[in-house]
Amino acid sequence: MSSFRRVLKLALHHRVNVVACMITSLVVAVLWAGSLTAVFAVVDIVMQDLSIPEWIDNQVDDSQQAIVAADAEIAALSADPEGNRLAIQSAELNRTLNEQRAEKFTWLSPAAHRWLPATPYKTLVVVCAAVMASILVKSVFRVLNMVMVARLGNRVGFELRKLFYDHLLSLDMTAYSHQGRGDLMNRCTTDLDSMSRGVQTLFGLAIREPLKMMACFLGAAYINWRLLLLTILIAPPSFYLIRLLAKALKRANRRAMEELSSIYETLTETLAGMKLIKAFTTEDYERSRFDRSAHVYYRRQMRIATYNSLVSPVTETLGMGMILMAVLAGGYLVLGGHTHLFGIRISNYQLTNGAMSAFFAMLAGMSDPARRLSGVFNDLQQASAASDRVYQVLDTEPKTQDPAKPKTLPKLTQALRFENVTFGYNEDKIVLREVNLDVAAGETIAIVGTNGCGKSTLLQLVPRLYDPNEGCVTIDGMDIRDVRLRELRSRIGIVSQETLLFNDTVAANIAYGTTNVTQEEIEAAARKAHAHQFVTEKLANGYDTVVGPGGNRLSGGQRQRIALARAILRDPEILILDEATSQIDMESEHLIHQVLEEFTQNRTTLIITHRMSTISLADRVVVMDKGQVLDAGSHELLLARCDLYRRLFHLDYRESA
Incomplete structure (x- = not known):
């Protein structure tokens, strides 16, 4: 529950909302227990053909008679030299209790005679009207409570979703490669919904229903606290069993969420690769792969349902056990006129039918909230498991961060330099090994090599999408890690092969990242x-x-040209083209080549390409192989001395590059 506690701290920032939830829950609880006291009035007053004023007068008379009897008993015991001291103390205690009882009812008598009806039937009408009024007021406060609870939960969910999205934007690319898109989507939607629902459950049912139980508990304790203690002996083992079920529910919910993430991932891949699936007729394979994930998720859900189904019977058994124990003990006391049970004093007075009926009503009033609470356990454990998953992402510190004391990035006038750069996405897979490369200011270089040789990875180090494990990248001698990310990236324009446009207008996509x-x-x-x-x-x-x-409403070539327009509008110091012209048709390639030839003049440009028309833009060609710079020079020089470049230059270059 440690992660869910952090969610609760966020909820407690909304103090007014939390207080409103508490107050409305308290009013509902008090009115819930208060309406149950009508049982006493009906059984001990109305059914005895009395009005409330008459019943109060009878109580005063009975107390006065008991006081007189107690005084006589005390006098007799005191006059007897063999008198039992314990008996005298017991008689004095009974006399004191009856005096207090008589004084209380004597104080109520004038008001009762003035304001309450004098006949039993009219008394019944007043009792029913009071119960109805109590229910109506309770319903109003319950609606207010549910609205305030929903507002609190949804507000916390809104803030957490914003926080989660903001943090996603701050993470480096390594985090996205470790967490699948489907898993991150699941955490940002389903898990956050579970957390919001958990907050609503905690500040709603988890507060309101226990308060109702507590109000009934206090009512039952007021009637006879000794008998109440006897009836709750069954509670501890039941609570222990519920605690075990809660732990099992949290584990099951966490595993179900992980499997749901797998389903999200499968769906994301399927929708993104639908053309490939249909072209290769692999529908049956994808269907079986999805079925396996869905079946595992189904088994997880059934395990949750099994654990959750056990909670309600346990709470119901607890409630019925308490009531039945009270029935047996109360029946013995009322029907036999006893005040002791197993030699232990249970009541100072002989309990009446009305008092025991009210006692049973309070116990029944405790069992209904307990039944409602059976659904709380799963919601809270699900919220707890979801909190662990969400905060696992929120607690991930981005490896690529702004420096503590950032320096001002100089204008590129000398060189962009890679110095002994070694990099791997993980420790077991090194992609770049001790790369040394100088790119003079205003120079255009083309980087070529086979698939997986590290071309794209090398260029991704320039805008610090990743940081090298060893070595550094410098601009005019300044390590780019000493500069604010925003300042560095504002100097760089990127056009990649995987062109991404957002679901917005063409104008907004071209202007994306450029202000005013x-x-x-x-x-x-x-x-x-x-x-x-x-x-x-x-x-x-x-x-x-x-x-x-x-950008799915445009062709690949159209998307590529809009992405190129975006880079041109940015007017960057450093331009990175990663297979940027790969999807442009042959008709417009010549025109685009002219644009790039003009746009790259006196601009530091790094190009990854396999097209000779684009290579011709370069002042120098760099050949990479197995994460290292194999050779560098002009096109003619490399054709003469580099075997790999000659192979790449031939007809199969398009497929191998």
């Missing part, structure tokens, strides 16, 4: 990227056309 730009500047960047024509002629709403999730 005009429509004219957006259109100018689109013209340079040869996107303006298809935007204005082929899209229904031009630059106001929404491109759909991931």
Whole structure:
């Protein structure tokens, strides 16, 4: 529950809301127990053909007679030299109790005669009206309580969801590779919903129902606290069993959430790769893979249902056991006119039918909230398990952070340098090994190599999407780790092969990441990227056309050109092109080549490509193999001396690069 306690601390920041939940719960509990006291009035007053004023007068008379009898008994015992001292003390105690009782009822008598009806039937009407009024007021406060509880839970869920999303944006790329997209989606949706529901349960049912039980408990204790103690002897073993069930429920819920994350991951992959699935007719394979995950999740759910089903019978058995024990003990005391049980004094007075009926009503009033609480355990354990999963992400510190004392990044006038850079996504897989590479300011280099040689990884170190395990990347001699991330990345423009557009307008996607730009500047960047024509002629709403999730309403080439326009508008010092022209059709490739040739002039540019038209833009070509720089030089020089470059240059280069 340690993680869920942190959620509760967040909830307690909303003090007014929490206090409102407490007050409304308390009012509901008091009125719940108060309405049950009507049983005493009906059984001991109305059913005895009395009104309340008449019953009070009878109580005063009975107490006065008991006081006179006690005085006589005390006098007789005191006059007897063999008198039992214990008997005298007992008689004095009874006299004191009867005096207090008589004084209390004597004080109530004038008000009762003035305001309450004098006939039994009218008394019954008043009792019923009071019960109805109590129920109506209780219902109003219960509605208020449920609204305030829902507001608190949903507010906490809203704040946690914002916090979770903000933290996701701050994490480095390593965290996303370790956590699947489906798992993160599950934590941000299902788990956070479980936490919100847990807060509502805790400040709702978990407070309101125990308060109702406590009000009934105090009512029963007021009637006869000794008999109440006797009836709750069955409670400790039941509570111990419920505690064991709670632990089992938390474990089962945590495993079910992990399996649900697997289902989310499978769905995400399936939807993203639907074309591939249909092209390779692997529907049956994907169906069986999903069925396995769904079946495991089903088994987890059934285990939760089994544990949860045991909670209600345990609480019901506890309640019925208490009531039956009270019935047996109370029946013995009332029917036999006894005040002792097993030689132990249970009551100072002979208990009446009305008193025992009210006592039983209070016990029954405790059992109904206990039954409602049976569903609380699963919600709280589910919220606890969800809290552990969510805070596991929230407690993850990003490896790529701003320095404690950031320096101002100088304008690139000398060189971008990779110095003895070694990097691996994990300790077992080193991708880059002691890479040394200088890129002069304004120079354009093309990086080539086979798949998996580390080309893209090397360029991802420049905007600090990752940090090297060893070595450093410097700009004019300054380690980029000494600079604020925002300042560093504002100098860099990236266009990658996996073009990502957001579900927004074309104009918003081009202007993404650049502030205070005009429509004219957006259109100018689109013209340079040869996107303006298809935007204005082929899209229904031009630059106001929404491109759909991931830009799925556009072709691959159209998405690539919009991404290129985005980089052109940013006007970065350092431009990174990672297979940026791979999806552009041959017709526009020549035009785009002219744009890049102009745009890369006097701009430090790093290009990963397999197209010779793009390689021709480079001042120098760098060949990488197995995470190291194998050779570097002009295209002609590398053709002459580098076997790997010659192989990449031939017809099979497109498939191998």
